[in-house]
Amino acid sequence: MNLELRHDRDASCTRAVLDASWNGVANGLGFVGIVEFGLGFQSKSVRTVSCVRARRWSDRQAVVGWEEEGSGRILYEACFSITIMLSRVAEDLKTSTPDSNSQQILEHANMSCIVDHLCLCLASSGSSLAYGSSQMLAAACEACRAIWILIDTSETFVKNDNAYIFPLDALQSHCLSQLDQRNSEWGPLSEKLVDSVTRTYLRSKHVQVAISHRLHQRVEAPLISAIQMIIWLFAQCLKLSGRDSALLMMTTSPKKHLHRLSAIANHIASEDKIEGSLENHSASAMLALASILSLEKGFSAESSVPEMAMPLIPRATKLCYHLRHMPSHEGGVISHSAKCNLPKWHGLLDGCVGLLESRLKWGGPLTVQQLVASGTPMLLINLLAGTLSNDSPSDIKNTPNRIGLSPLGVIWTVSSICHCLSGGTLTFRQVLLKTENMKLISSLMSNAYIKLVKNWGGPSGRKDGVRQTINVITDLLAFPFVSLQSQPGPLSAPASVNGGFILNMGSPGVRVCTEDRDLLKAIKEDMDKYIKVLLEVGVPSLILRCLEHLDLKDLVRPVALLAKMVGRPRLAVELVSKGLLDPNRMKKLLNQSSPGEVILDSLMIISDLSRMDKAFYKYIGEAALLQPLKEFLTHTDPNIRAKACSALGNMCKHNEYFYTSLAEHQIIGLLIDRCADPDKRTQKFACFAIANAAYHSDKLYEELRPSITQLANVLTSAEGDKTKANAAGALSNLVRNSNKLCEDMVSKGALQTFLKFVADCSAFSLNAGKKETASVSPFEIALLSLAKMCSNHQICRQFVKSSEFLPVIARLKHSPETDIANYASVIVAKAGGDS
Numbered sequence: 062m063n064l065e066l067r068h069d070r071d072a073s074c075t076r077a078v079l080d081a082s083w084n085g086v087a088n089g090l091g092f093v094g095i096v097e098f099g100l101g102f103q104s105k106s107v108r109t110v111s112c113v114r115a116r117r118w119s120d121r122q123a124v125v126g127w128e129e130e131g132s133g134r135i136l137y138e139a140c141f142s143i144t145i146m147l148s149r150v151a152e153d154l155k156t157s158t159p160d161s162n163s164q165q166i167l168e169h170a171n172m173s174c175i176v177d178h179l180c181l182c183l184a185s186s187g188s189s190l191a192y193g194s195s196q197m198l199a200a201a202c203e204a205c206r207a208i209w210i211l212i213d214t215s216e217t218f219v220k221n222d223n224a225y226i227f228p229l230d231a232l233q234s235h236c237l238s239q240l241d242q243r244n245s246e247w248g249p250l251s252e253k254l255v256d257s258v259t260r261t262y263l264r265s266k267h268v269q270v271a272i273s274h275r276l277h278q279r280v281e282a283p284l285i286s287a288i289q290m291i292i293w294l295f296a297q298c299l300k301l302s303g304r305d306s307a308l309l310m311m312t313t314s315p316k317k318h319l320h321r322l323s324a325i326a327n328h329i330a331s332e333d334k335i336e337g338s339l340e341n342h343s344a345s346a347m348l349a350l351a352s353i354l355s356l357e358k359g360f361s362a363e364s365s366v367p368e369m370a371m372p373l374i375p376r377a378t379k380l381c382y383h384l385r386h387m388p389s390h391e392g393g394v395i396s397h398s399a400k401c402n403l404p405k406w407h408g409l410l411d412g413c414v415g416l417l418e419s420r421l422k423w424g425g426p427l428t429v430q431q432l433v434a435s436g437t438p439m440l441l442i443n444l445l446a447g448t449l450s451n452d453s454p455s456d457i458k459n460t461p462n463r464i465g466l467s468p469l470g471v472i473w474t475v476s477s478i479c480h481c482l483s484g485g486t487l488t489f490r491q492v493l494l495k496t497e498n499m500k501l502i503s504s505l506m507s508n509a510y511i512k513l514v515k516n517w518g519g520p521s522g523r524k525d526g527v528r529q530t531i532n533v534i535t536d537l538l539a540f541p542f543v544s545l546q547s548q549p550g551p552l553s554a555p556a557s558v559n560g561g562f563i564l565n566m567g568s569p570g571v572r573v574c575t576e577d578r579d580l581l582k583a584i585k586e587d588m589d590k591y592i593k594v595l596l597e598v599g600v601p602s603l604i605l606r607c608l609e610h611l612d613l614k615d616l617v618r619p620v621a622l623l624a625k626m627v628g629r630p631r632l633a634v635e636l637v638s639k640g641l642l643d644p645n646r647m648k649k650l651l652n653q654s655s656p657g658e659v660i661l662d663s664l665m666i667i668s669d670l671s672r673m674d675k676a677f678y679k680y681i682g683e684a685a686l687l688q689p690l691k692e693f694l695t696h697t698d699p700n701i702r703a704k705a706c707s708a709l710g711n712m713c714k715h716n717e718y719f720y721t722s723l724a725e726h727q728i729i730g731l732l733i734d735r736c737a738d739p740d741k742r743t744q745k746f747a748c749f750a751i752a753n754a755a756y757h758s759d760k761l762y763e764e765l766r767p768s769i770t771q772l773a774n775v776l777t778s779a780e781g782d783k784t785k786a787n788a789a790g791a792l793s794n795l796v797r798n799s800n801k802l803c804e805d806m807v808s809k810g811a812l813q814t815f816l817k818f819v820a821d822c823s824a825f826s827l828n829a830g831k832k833e834t835a836s837v838s839p840f841e842i843a844l845l846s847l848a849k850m851c852s853n854h855q856i857c858r859q860f861v862k863s864s865e866f867l868p869v870i871a872r873l874k875h876s877p878e879t880d881i882a883n884y885a886s887v888i889v890a891k892a893g894g895d896s
Contacts, residue, residue, distance in 0.1 A: 133186070141203045171211075176254050185200075201272075326373035344409050344412055347413050347415070350416060407470070408467045421480035437481060438491060442492065467519065479536050483569040494594060500598045514530055524615075528612075561623075561662055564625065608620070617658045627641075630674075642683070682718065687726045706743060706747045723761065733767050741779075744784055748772065752790045755795050776814055793850070796854055800853075807857070815846065816847070867889070
């Protein structure tokens with residue numbers, strides 16, 4: 062069967078009848094008659110269709126789902142008639158004065174669930190195609206076309222006096238007030254259609270076969286575009302449902318997977334057409350392929366998609382050519398060589414940018430360097446800045462923008478810029494150290510843009526779009542922090558507990574320390590400049606405001622960025638001054654229902670601020686944090702228990718500001734319990750917290766009395782030296798400020814444990830020679846603690862004097878380590894002085 066010839070022949074026949082029916086609307090025939098023709102019209106060769114003259118859409122569905130003698134003739138005629146009718150409806154609804162009958166026909170089509178019956182047609186056609194027959198291919202093609210027209214028309218049917226504007230265009234043209242209500246009207250109806258088609262596609266192998274065969278047809282560009290956009294819709298729905306793999310929507314067979322991806326890629330214009338404009342079917346194919354590939358989060362060993370897809374993605378030179386030669390605006394009218402058949406929610410360049418992002422993500426360092434050398438980063442920056450930037454507000458209002466970037470295109474563009482950052486020092490400085498560029502990028506986190514995206518009815522709109530937008534900008538802003546945190550060697554105090562670790566996973570910043578030492582050096586040198594730029598463009602306050610637009614489950618990445626930023630004093634001061642520790646905000650972040658990563662990074666923020674400066678204590682106190690911190694001490698996640706202990710310890714580092722509150726909330730007893738925690742890190746930080754709770758005064762000594770036995774056990778049984786050192790310091794601090802607990806130190810065996818621990822370590826100390834590390838060992842801390850006890854408390858001196866271990870300590874006066882020798886001399890002198 063020659064599909065193309067048959068299509069032309071039947072189109073002329075059907076259109077003649079439909080034209081007559083359409084014209085009859087003005088003469089009072091009503092929309093029902095048009096519906097009859099749309100679903101019931103059959104060609105002259107069909108003689109036995111009893112329901113042609115039925116009066117309802119539901120009656121027409123029998124025709125659509127009817128499998129007759131196997132030629133597919135009736136099925137094709139029915140689907141083609143529906144396609145023509147819906148096309149006429151779509152064209153009429155785009156006019157300035159649409160006919161009311163068109164709206165009624167569209168409503169009837171949706172109410173009667175005609176899309177489900179078109180899917181049945183696809184299943185019937187796919188069943189035939191699966192057995193090698195091509196007779197049903199024409200019917201499959203028309204069913205696909207009808208489905209797409211129905212979805213596209215349902216999505217774009219809004220009040221005709223409302224012009225269509227992308228959020229980025231509205232932001233740059235200051236037309237914000239025109240968009241809030243208008244864009245919120247988009248989407249609900251078509252979402253149901255898309256969901257229905259997607260579920261059918263995933264459930265039916267025959268539907269998959271039918272659509273796969275359709276992708277290999279080359280009848281006309283609009284038809285190709287329609288099928289590719291249906292594939293794109295599947296990709297988008299799967300992505301929003303968390304099914305992040307193209308394998309889940311295509312096939313489990315690698316051979317078939319490549320076959321289907323190639324079918325889409327084959328519709329992208331060949332390399333010899335690079336000088337031409339971005340053609341309609343090529344733009345659609347790019348968008349379809351980019352959307353499917355975007356399901357893959359990274360280059361993982363579990364997925365074969367990146368390796369399979371890379372040869373199918375056009376060369377970078379071609380992609381960049383299209384980005385550099387955007388269609389121009391002449392007299393308020395967008396001009397380009399081919400009429401764009403993309404859906405209203407996409408710009409002509411979206412797919413091009415999406416494929417560029419895939420190439421940057423999967424192409425490796427060489428690909429990134431080549432694209433950077435060709436000026437791609439600034440090209441992308443200019444793309445964000447230049448969309449309709451020369452048009453007046455009146456032009457924006459009256460001209461629907463079919464080029465530039467939709468919200469999804471913006472996300473892909475920012476992601477591409479982020480991947481370019483690892484390409485060298487120049488790119489890093491051009492993008493992140495230029496105030497004007499950072500203003501442009503940070504504007505995408507502004508309340509104005511986020512609200513526009515939240516009201517956007519298409520893909521990457523509403524709550525999911527807000528999350529995607531904020532996350533991709535967060536990844537870009539975190540690049541320098543990730544790079545420095547990932548460098549080899551000893552980590553700084555904040556980095557040692559990995560604040561915001563979620564941002565390190567898959568970030569191009571992680572590769573910098575291994576691939577480009579010069580860039581890493583430049584980031585270190587320019588970090589102060591970068592922080593200055595962040596402050597100038599108001600990034601701290603923008604990040605905080607973004608939290609208000611996100612659901613609890615979506616706070617992970619922006620809170621991770623806050624955890625990284627707080628490690629820098631200037632940013633910490635700014636964040637606190639802008640309300641980081643607002644009680645309501647912290648209550649939200651430290652909610653038991655928050656994602657674990659959010660709780661961990663929020664605790665990291667409290668810990669870092671507390672450690673950094675006592676001036677933050679006032680704000681931490683006003684944030685009402687002690688109750689959630691108390692609850693986290695018994696959390697099932699050991700990481701949360703550990704960080705809660707660390708935060709409490711740092712809240713007692715500088716002074717006794719929180720001592721009274723710790724007692725009032727009955728937190729000390731829980732900290733003592735954590736000294737016996739099965740988790741090593743929790744045990745270590747619990748000892749640290751108790752040490753600081755006893756350091757500044759004896760206000761909490763009564764509360765801390767039960768800790769003596771626990772700390773003595775830790776000193777002899779803990780595996781890590783740092784934990785033992787914390788326990789030794791805590792025991793020392795329990796007699797630092799008064800003699801309230803001295804008797805307990807003796808009666809509960811803690812002092813005896815000290816002496817035995819020192820004696821056990823002394824032989825090693827005498828033979829080890831001069832130490833090479835700057836860290837203080839548990840042995841040194843224990844010895845120092847004994848020296849202080851003997852100096853300040855008679856009961857301790859008396860006990861040491863009578864101890865069998867005193868001669869062992871006396872030998873330490875000859876240690877090669879000066880500090881150890883001095884501590885031993887003090888102990889012997891003080892203990893011996895009472896004899």
